[in-house]
Structures are given as C-alpha cells and as structure tokens.
Amino acid sequence: GEQRGRPVEGRETAPQGPRAATPLRPRPHPTLRVRPLTCTETRRGDQQVVHSLGDGAVHVSATSPWGCRAWGGLHDATFGFSAVFDAGASQEAVFEGSGMRQLVELAMDGFSCTVFAFGQTGSGKTYTLMGPLGQSDTQPASPALLGLMQRSFTCLLEQSRSRASDLALSASYLEIYNEQVRDLLSPGPPCALPLRWSKSRGFYVENQLSVEFESLEAIVSLLLQGSQRRRTSAHALNRHSSRSHALLTIHVRTAGSPIQDPGVGTGTLCFVDLAGSERVKETGSSGELSVEANSINRSLLALGHCISLLAKPRGKRTHIPYRDSKLTRLLARSLGGSGITLMVACISPSSRCLSETLSTLHYASRARRVTTRPLANRKLLQTLEREIHALQLENLSLRQQLYRHGPAGQLPPEGTPAWPSLYGLLRDFVVENEQMRYGKLVGRALQPAITAGEHAHTTQPCTHHPAMHAPPTHCCPLLQKLPPASSHPSCPQCCPVPADATMFEVQPQGSLWRGGKCWTGGHGSAWLPSLPAAPEAVVRDNPWASAAAQEFPGVLGGGGMVGEVLFMCPHGRSRGRSRSLSQQHPLQRELPGPERVPSAEGRVIPSAPPWPGLPEPRGEQGSAGRAGRASDGHPALLSLSHVGLCTDPGEMET
Numbered sequence: 151g152e153q154r155g156r157p158v159e160g161r162e163t164a165p166q167g168p169r170a171a172t173p174l175r176p177r178p179h180p181t182l183r184v185r186p187l188t189c190t191e192t193r194r195g196d197q198q199v200v201h202s203l204g205d206g207a208v209h210v211s212a213t214s215p216w217g218c219r220a221w222g223g224l225h226d227a228t229f230g231f232s233a234v235f236d237a238g239a240s241q242e243a244v245f246e247g248s249g250m251r252q253l254v255e256l257a258m259d260g261f262s263c264t265v266f267a268f269g270q271t272g273s274g275k276t277y278t279l280m281g282p283l284g285q286s287d288t289q290p291a292s293p294a295l296l297g298l299m300q301r302s303f304t305c306l307l308e309q310s311r312s313r314a315s316d317l318a319l320s321a322s323y324l325e326i327y328n329e330q331v332r333d334l335l336s337p338g339p340p341c342a343l344p345l346r347w348s349k350s351r352g353f354y355v356e357n358q359l360s361v362e363f364e365s366l367e368a369i370v371s372l373l374l375q376g377s378q379r380r381r382t383s384a385h386a387l388n389r390h391s392s393r394s395h396a397l398l399t400i401h402v403r404t405a406g407s408p409i410q411d412p413g414v415g416t417g418t419l420c421f422v423d424l425a426g427s428e429r430v431k432e433t434g435s436s437g438e439l440s441v442e443a444n445s446i447n448r449s450l451l452a453l454g455h456c457i458s459l460l461a462k463p464r465g466k467r468t469h470i471p472y473r474d475s476k477l478t479r480l481l482a483r484s485l486g487g488s489g490i491t492l493m494v495a496c497i498s499p500s501s502r503c504l505s506e507t508l509s510t511l512h513y514a515s516r517a518r519r520v521t522t523r524p525l526a527n528r529k530l531l532q533t534l535e536r537e538i539h540a541l542q543l544e545n546l547s548l549r550q551q552l553y554r555h556g557p558a559g560q561l562p563p564e565g566t567p568a569w570p571s572l573y574g575l576l577r578d579f580v581v582e583n584e585q586m587r588y589g590k591l592v593g594r595a596l597q598p599a600i601t602a603g604e605h606a607h608t609t610q611p612c613t614h615h616p617a618m619h620a621p622p623t624h625c626c627p628l629l630q631k632l633p634p635a636s637s638h639p640s641c642p643q644c645c646p647v648p649a650d651a652t653m654f655e656v657q658p659q660g661s662l663w664r665g666g667k668c669w670t671g672g673h674g675s676a677w678l679p680s681l682p683a684a685p686e687a688v689v690r691d692n693p694w695a696s697a698a699a700q701e702f703p704g705v706l707g708g709g710g711m712v713g714e715v716l717f718m719c720p721h722g723r724s725r726g727r728s729r730s731l732s733q734q735h736p737l738q739r740e741l742p743g744p745e746r747v748p749s750a751e752g753r754v755i756p757s758a759p760p761w762p763g764l765p766e767p768r769g770e771q772g773s774a775g776r777a778g779r780a781s782d783g784h785p786a787l788l789s790l791s792h793v794g795l796c797t798d799p800g801e802m803e804t
C-alpha cells in the first residue's frame with residue numbers, strides 16, 4: 151500500500167537571498183538539485199517522479215512498479231532541504247540560493263569550507279559544480295552555464311581584492327581513482343601520492359602540487375587542465391561519466407607564508423565532485439569499468455557509514471571509521487571536524503532512477519544531522535603559535551638543565567650514553583618541565599610589577615656578563631636580610647653552575663655528600679661562599695646560611711632528597727630564581743590543573759609513567775620524596791631540579 155514518507159525533522163527554511171543563510175552553519179547544509187529529464191529519458195517515455203513543493207520540500211511519487219519493489223512498497227515521500235532547485239533552476243540561482251557565496255566568505259575568513267556534490271551517476275554533479283565543462287573541447291561554456299566553481303572563483307578573487315589584507319590564493323587538484331590519490335595538476339603520467347596524517351593538519355596528501363593564481367583565467371585554466379586529466383568514461387547512463395572522486399582545493403593564506411604547507415593557518419574552500427553511485431547492471435559496465443564502479447561504490451559506502459555514525463548524537467557516537475577509505479580520510483575534517491560543509495544532493499527526476507533517487511534523498515537526510523565545530527584556521531594558528539612559543543621557552547630551560555648536568559659546564563660529548571637511560575632522563579625532564587611551568591606562571595604573574603619599573607633601579611649588571619642583570623634584591627625578604635653579595639651579583643650565566651661550582655649528593659641519612667664545591671638551600675637564596683664540611687656546620691658558621699635558617703627554620707637544617715645533587719655557588723648571592731618549600735603558595739590556585747600543582751613538599755607529580763626497573767624520578771612522591779623531609783619534620787632541601795619558586799610572591803623569576 152501507499153505510504154507517505156515522514157518529512158525530515160527540523161527542516162530549515164530556504165534562504166531568502168544571497169545573505170539570508172546563517173554565516174556559520176555547523177551542520178552540513180544539504181541542498182537538492184533535480185536535473186531535467188535528458189533527451190534519451192524523454193524519448194524513452196520515462197515519467198517524472200520528483201516534484202518540488204516549494205519552501206525547500208520535494209515530493210517523490212513513485213508510479214513505477216520497479217521503484218515500489220525496491221523500497222518495500224514505498225510510493226510517496228516528502229523530504230525537506232535548505233533549498234531545492236528543480237529542473238528549471240539556473241546555475242546562478244543555485245549559486246546564490248545554496249549559500250555558496252557565504253561559504254566563500256567564510257573561507258576568506260580562515261575557515262575550512264567544503265562543498266560536495268553527490269548522487270547517482272548521471273544526476274548532474276559535475277554539471278552543478280563546473281557546468282558543461284569538458285563536454286565540448288572546442289567551445290567554451292556560455293557564462294550562464296558556469297558552475298558553482300567558476301562562480302566561486304570570481305567571488306573569491308573579488309573578495310581578495312576588496313579586502314585590504316595581503317591574501318594569496320593557490321589551488322591544488324587531485325582525484326581518488328581506484329583508491330589511489332593522484333595529482334591532477336602535476337605534469338607527466340598520473341602517479342599515486344601517499345596520504346599521511348599529522349596532528350596539526352589531519353589527513354593530507356604528501357607532495358601535492360599547489361599552484362598560486364591571481365586571475366580568473368589562471369584558475370579556470372587550472373580547473374580545465376585538471377579536469378581533462380581526470381578519468382572519465384562513457385556508459386549507458388552518462389557519456390562523460392567521472393570514474394574518480396575529484397577534490398579541488400583553494401587555499402587562502404597570508405601572502406609570504408609557505409605554499410608548501412597550506413594546511414595550517416589558511417582558509418580553504420574545497421570542491422568535491424564525487425563519482426556517482428551506480429548499479430553495474432544498469433550502466434552495463436564490464437571489465438575496467440566494473441572495477442572502477444566497485445571501487446566507487448565501496449568508497450561511497452564508507453562515506454555513508456561515516457555519515458550515519460556522525461549523525462548520531464555526540465554522546466552516543468562510536469568510533470568513526472574515517473580510515474576505511476581514502477575519500478573519508480580526506481573528508482574527515484569537513485564531515486565531523488572543524489569545517490563547514492555544503493552538500494549538494496543531485497538527483498534525476500526519471501522514474502527509472504527512483505531507487506537511486508530515494509537512496510540519495512535518505513543519504514542527504516542523514517547528513518543534515520551531522521554537526522561540526524567550525525574553527526577558523528587563522529585563530530587556530532594563533533593558538534598554536536602561542537603554544538609553540540611557550541614550548542620553545544620550556545625547551546630552552548630544559549637545555550639549560552641538561553647543560554648543568556654536563557661536567558664543568560660543558561655539554562656531554564656526542565655519543566655519551568644517556569643518564570641513567572634516555573627514559574630516565576626524559577622522565578626527569580617531564581618533572582622539571584612541569585615544575586618550570588609552575589615557576590613560569592609565577593614569573594608571569596609578577597611580570598607586570600617588574601616591567602612597571604617598580605624594582606628596576608635595584609637590578610645590577612653582572613661584572614662577568616654586563617648584559618645580564620641580577621634580580622632586584624629587595625623583592626625577597628630573605629635576600630634583604632642577607633649580608634650583601636660578595637664579589638658580584640649573580641646572573642643566569644654565572645649561576646647556578648659556574649665552572650668552579652661543586653656538587654653534593656644527598657645521602658639517605660640526610661647528610662650532604664660532597665661531590666663538588668657548592669650547595670644551596672631550598673630557597674636558592676642562601677648560596678654559601680665557602681665549602682661546608684657538613685650542612686649543620688654551614689648553618690652554624692656561615693652568616694648567610696644562619697640568616698636563611700632563622701627566616702625559614704627547617705629549610706636549611708636538613709638534607710636534600712636522597713640521590714639529589716645540590717650545588718653551591720662560590721660567588722655569593724644566588725640568582726633570584728628559587729623554589730619554595732612552602733605548603734601553600736598563593737599563586738597555586740591559578741594553576742590550570744591538578745597535575746601541575748606541586749605537592750605539599752613543593753614537588754610535582756610527573757605525568758610520565760614510572761618505568762619498570764628504574765628508580766623513582768626525583769620529583770615523585772616515593773621513597774625519595776619521604777627522605778626529602780628533615781628528621782624534625784620540616785621539609786628538606788630541594789635540589790636545583792626543584793628550583794623555581796619563592797615563598798615570597800615578590801621575588802621574581804630570573
């Protein structure tokens with residue numbers, strides 16, 4: 151019996167004009183185009199089964215018994231789209247009414263935009279995107295027949311000229327033929343290019359050619375050149391059937407940025423002309439044609455599968471198998487990622503194509519439920535740049551730490567085995583890295599006061615390195631109480647490990663093992679001018695250490711953590727960069743997450759997992775952490791690897 155198809159939920163209203171559509175539409179934006187009956191279909195007496203009802207609705211009434219069988223007796227169905235263009239709609243009407251102009255503007259603003267045409271073979275996908283391009287090699291297409299691509303190019307170039315900013319446009323064009331990605335712009339015979347994945351770019355094609363253009367003629371000629379290289383064949387339903395999926399991408403980037411890596415920092419507008427789904431029986435394909443048809447159908451099936459999964463509510467989504475085909479890999483970002491997608495479903499009105507038409511309509515209905523999270527690439531780039539800058543600073547600090555581990559301030563010679571293993575070293579770096587991040591936060595918090603010049607007058611140039619300034623001493627109460635520095639104020643170049651500095655290693659009993667000439671207290675502020683025989687003696691006999699011990703009882707009274715290497719600078723006053731042993735630093739609450747917050751002893755739990763067979767990392771709460779407390783219960787000394795923060799927020803980071 152007859153059955154009326156349910157209208158698709160939440161049907162969007164048709165756009166009222168060029169600017170009517172919402173500029174940022176996170177859902178794929180299905181638009182329907184119904185082509186006219188072809189001469190062959192008319193001659194054959196095929197009936198028209200698709201009728202536009204207006205307001206984005208289309209009605210399919212199946213009178214063909216063949217169609218009824220295929221859809222289990224479903225004769226009637228109404229579907230809703232954001233816009234429906236029937237057989238009489240002009241190419242211009244499709245461009246203006248589909249939201250294509252807005253998509254171009256979004257690409258210019260740095261978003262990743264994709265328009266893809268899908269539908270049965272011979273349904274008018276290529277015609278909608280490119281017009282009758284390539285169907286006549288001798289005559290150029292009339293301007294009225296130009297497709298979405300050429301109209302978008304014009305719009306892009308107009309936009310790029312009208313925007314004062316320095317924007318450059320380039321294009322790449324590839325096809326996926328029998329699961330091989332091939333560059334359509336590279337000269338020479340087509341060869342398969344590798345498809346790779348990177349965190350910043352997602353899936354991308356390696357060694358793909360990208361050609362810069364400045365005029366409409368140039369980009370249209372690229373389009374023509376690529377389309378002529380694209381695989382097409384004739385079959386029963388289409389004399390110019392595309393045998394591959396083609397992706398033409400326009401990259402909008404800031405002039406001067408590298409053309410080789412257009413993935414990051416650019417807006418993109420990608421036109422995807424999918425190969426049409428086909429029933430081999432109907433197209434009469436055999437041999438190579440049927441191999442191509444199988445490959446096309448398989449990749450379209452993978453695309454359909456991804457779309458069905460993406461259409462589920464976010465909470466109920468399972469893994470999206472983008473890797474099932476090259477097509478889904480390349481469309482991953484547009485479908486479910488940070489892109490904005492316009493889908494153009496193309497159908498034939500012929501009763502003979504009913505089954506395929508209904509399949510396309512259901513496919514489009516599913517796709518409209520997919521949501522993406524559009525993110526402008528330029529904004530993404532700024533975020534990444536900030537992150538890179540922070541990481542570079544961190545890297546520098548880590549290099550300095552590594553430098554300190556080398557003998558006599560030298561970097562270890564190449565080929566020296568990593569200490570104690572590469573993993574151990576890395577793990578320590580993770581700990582240090584997190585602590586330094588913590589220290590950096592404090593430094594950043596203090597920076598405004600420092601840059602305001604509040605303490606500027608107190609800084610003194612280092613006698614060894616005039617470019618370096620010692621920190622303002624009055625910022626830290628501990629430094630204020632200490633006697634004046636000996637020969638010269640310290641600077642990051644002199645301290646903490648000058649060539650004549652010596653290391654001590656902390657033993658399980660809490661005593662210092664003299665492995666060198668110097669050690670420092672937990673604040674890094676009480677650098678001692680002479681060699682201690684034992685820490686107690688240092689505190690007792692040395693005025694610097696005594697002052698520090700009075701100010702912060704317990705800090706200098708105990709040993710460090712077992713296995714720690716402590717340094718002492720013979721030059722007197724330390725750098726200002728020092729780590730607190732305080733239980734609660736006022737800035738701790740500003741830390742971004744619990745893993746960055748030091749423990750009560752001022753240590754940070756590393757994010758690196760413990761490695762079997764290796765001792766606990768120095769910052770970890772293990773046996774080393776427990777031994778880090780002095781026998782009287784006060785927190786013990788911290789080694790340089792824990793330096794970075796002062797109890798007094800007034801003390802600056804070097």
Ligand SMILES: Nc1ncnc2c1ncn2[C@@H]1O[C@H](COP(=O)(O)OP(=O)(O)OP(=O)(O)O)[C@@H](O)[C@H]1O
Nearest residue numbers: 185186271272273274275276277388391392425426
């Ligand atoms: N809206 C239209 N108006 C007039 N002719 C059209 C229209 N759409 C398609 N055609 C004609 O229909 C035929 C098939 O169109 P086209 O090649 O674009 O189909 P296709 O979907 O790209 O097919 P395939 O998937 O096999 O490549 C062409 O001859 C084309 O000129």
